[in-house]
Amino acid sequence: MSELANESSAQRFESVFSGTAEGTWVAPGRVNLIGEHTDYNDGFVLPFAIPQRTEVAAARLPEHSWEAWSALNGETVRFTEDDLTPGGVPGWGAYVASVVWALRERGYDAPGARLAITSDVPLGAGLSSSASLESAVLGALVDLGRLDVPVEERPAIAQLGENKYVGMPSGILDQSASIRCREGHALFLDCRSLAVEHIxxxxxxxxxxxxxxxxxxxxxxxxxxxxxxxxxxxxxxxxxxxxxxxxxxxxxxxxxxxxxxxxxxxxxxxxxxxxxxxxxxxxxxxxxxxxxxxxxxxxxxxxxxxxxxxxxxxxxxxxxxxxxxxxxxxxxxxxxxxxxxxxxxxxxxxxxxxxxxxxxxxxxxxxxxxxxxxxxxxxxxxxx
CATH class of the missing domain: 3.30.70.890 (GHMP kinase, C-terminal domain)
Structure with a gap:
């Protein structure tokens, strides 16, 4: 993802999939005010969300298959249940597949879906473009599937996908910030207890x-x-x-x-x-x-x-x-x-x-x- 398209993700969904999205979900990038590499050491972090964000317009599919389109390169990635093993989906599509995989690993029946993705979170800048993508996709699948996934549990699900499916051994900072931050506040997170305080x-x-x-x-x-x-x-x-x-x-x-x-x-x-x-x-x-x-x-x-x-x-x-x-x-x-x-x-x-x-x-x-x-x-x- 790079620059947010002039058209909304919902408009892009219409043109790409010739249908209407059931909703649009967003998740921001983040900066970490202080507390670097402390998260996977069970320590403390203090990130805040930034206005740049990933948008996902999505609609449910009746079968367990997934189609994701990205405004970054105009590509559509398609995968099924057979691809839901680590390494089964390459490239940027792995981040989408990782969320489906992680939901299923945690016992949730992730619904099949079509997703149109746009973003203005800069890539490769350390602003958590991947976590914002994972978090927006997670929000879409949870709502489309009417899954009872507490907000407090969602960062760990997104982290699980990034760790085990994508293969990036990140801590829980990025997903926590993207999902749990509040406007006008920094998120004080204890990465052991997962207790949060909005500062x-x-x-x-x-x-x-x-x-x-x-x-x-x-x-x-x-x-x-x-x-x-x-x-x-x-x-x-x-x-x-x-x-x-x-x-x-x-x-x-x-x-x-x-x-x-x-x-x-x-x-x-x-x-x-x-x-x-x-x-x-x-x-x-x-x-x-x-x-x-x-x-x-x-x-x-x-x-x-x-x-x-x-x-x-x-x-x-x-x-x-x-x-x-x-x-x-x-x-x-x-x-x-x-x-x-x-x-x-x-x-x-x-x-x-x-x-x-x-x-x-x-x-x-x-x-x-x-x-x-x-x-x-x-x-x-x-x-x-």
Whole structure:
């Protein structure tokens, strides 16, 4: 998915399938304010939904077969029950099939359906285009099939499909944000208990904005780097005798690091433990209404991702440093890493100045120009 078509997904459904959609379901992309790679370590995250979203217009089919059309390339993918084994549907269609597969794995009879998909969530930018697609498809199938699937259960179903059908070992952050976020709020999620708290995130009243800077560096996760980070975290937890790195306290960090005999595992552990602490401190500041105060925590998070978790790239680091030099209160990469986007907390009146500074820094290094937008906290998945 890339640019949302001028026509709605419902209009596209009519022209592609020569019929009328029964409804339209939407789910947003997300940015993660803070808390990177903590989700699969049973830790804490603080994402918020963005206005860019995936739309799915859909109608039920009488048999258990599925047809999905994408505005990205004009392709229609068709699959049946026989294809519902991991790897059975390739390419972008795997994300659609993964939702059907995961519903069935959880004991729900996913109905056959036709789906027309449009989106303006940028691909490969670390803004969870895949989770927004999964979440919109999930909403459509649940409603079309009149399935009694609690909202609280839906992120885990979408995650199951992405993990086991697509083969991406992601945590539950992205799907939770796309499905459970509220407008004007950040989603404070405990990834172990799945308890959520909606934290007011009213930047405009504080005269602030989050500038999202798409580094336009290639963003590739399934090729092994993300999985390698997860494996190293699991190895560190096993060596320390804890269920997950979430169980290592900040006070106990030095002792834990001394017990690890591998420097890579020490650095990965230090990032996760300190990042969890940064999420908790950020939540405390936002509860107190001190939005500006979260800036240094954002910047410290980026340094930890760069030095301890080693998931940033040159373009991302340059965007952070240029934004800070131009007056941003804080800046950090968001998403799984190895490309993607940077968040900069700025005065609303200074957003253009920061944007210009980053563009000049990129031009000086002959990098592909970055794309930018100001993000506001949008609502989660719903039916239009």
């Amino acid at each position: 007011p995130f009213d930047l405009a009243s504080a005269g602030l904005a989050i500038l999202v800077i798409n580094s336009n560096a290639p963003h590739q996760l399934v090729d092994g780097e993300y999985a390698a980070r997860r494996a190293s975290c699991e190895a560190a937890a096993a060596a320390l005798g804890v269920p997950a790195l979430r169980d290592v306290s900040l006070d106990g960090l030095d002792d834990a690091l001394a017990r690890l005999d591998d420097d890579v595992l020490r650095r990965r552990t230090r990032h996760i433990v300190t990042e969890n602490d940064r999420v908790l401190r950020t939540v405390e500041l936002l509860r107190a209404g001190d939005v500006r105060g979260i800036g240094p925590l954002m910047t410290a998070s980026h340094a930890s991702m760069r030095d301890d978790f080693e998931i940033t790239v040159e373009q991302v680091d340059l965007a952070v440093s240029a934004a800070l030099e131009a007056g941003a209160f804080g800046a950090r990469m968001t998403g799984g890493g190895f490309g993607g986007c940077v968040l900069a907390l700025v005065e609303t009146s200074a957003a253009d100045e920061v944007r210009s500074a980053v563009e000049k820094a990129y031009a000086a290094r002959a990098f592909t120009p970055p794309a930018t937008f100001v993000a506001t906290a949008a609502p989660g998945a719903h039916r239009l």
